[in-house]
Amino acid sequence: MNNRLGVVVVAAGRGSRMGTPESKQFLLLQDKPVFIHTLETFAAMPEVHDIVLVTGSADVERCQDWIRKYGIGKVSKVIAGGRERQDSVYRGLCQLDTEWVMVHDGVRPFITRQHIKDCLEAAAAFGAAVLAVPVKDTIKQVNDQGIITATPERSSLWSIQTPQTFRLSELMEAHEDAQTAGFMGTDDAMLVERMGRQVAVAEGSYTNIKITTPEDLEIAAVWMTTRGEK
């Protein structure tokens, strides 16, 4: 996959569940914005050829400034995202000209190079792959009256993360088909699964959290000081 891999890092969300005045992707962890930690890991990998950062329309310039300040290479474009995550990803995909693409949440700064490689290898073997971890809790389906309606077998349940890796042409096609059908997914794999294509899971790490709510930020602040090699 050398020189054939593009990465779309999405960082155009508003962070309503975090509830901070500053969007969570720009909050500082060890004096560096969250999304910069994320970009650093991808930019350091020889497998990565091109990176597109998707952010809020009002944040494009300051992201470019941060990228320059922290000397992050390989980011060819910083562009404005859309209303939903899916819209932001699609805008990013339109900027790439690589054979493969990885989509990653800007707010998952604990991704490691080893797990990115694992996801790439699984994609090369199966056609598409996402990083994931087996669920630890028992998961229940609950109706709108708060009553449990089903308990899926835990051994087959995985909690899905990013990065998610696809052939660029297949992910573009899946996005365009979803748009035509008015289908919104919560991740990119859903759109590809919808096209009848297989997507493999590569086992990741429980530390690859998506910083979503205030407790995540507290955990992230501690982990940033204790983590080893990225």
Ligand SMILES: Nc1ccn([C@@H]2O[C@H](COP(=O)(O)OP(=O)(O)OP(=O)(O)O)[C@@H](O)[C@H]2O)c(=O)n1
């Ligand atoms: N319109 C959107 C919505 C989300 N994202 C990005 O998608 C990732 C995962 O989304 P999530 O954690 O849900 O972020 P927010 O949408 O910012 O959070 P919330 O749902 O709490 O508002 C984040 O990196 C976020 O910036 C994006 O690029 N464009």
Ligand SMILES: C[C@](O)(CO)[C@H](O)COP(=O)(O)O
């Ligand atoms: C793509 C994702 O991070 C996989 O876990 C997740 O589905 C994003 O969901 P969100 O609702 O945008 O947080």
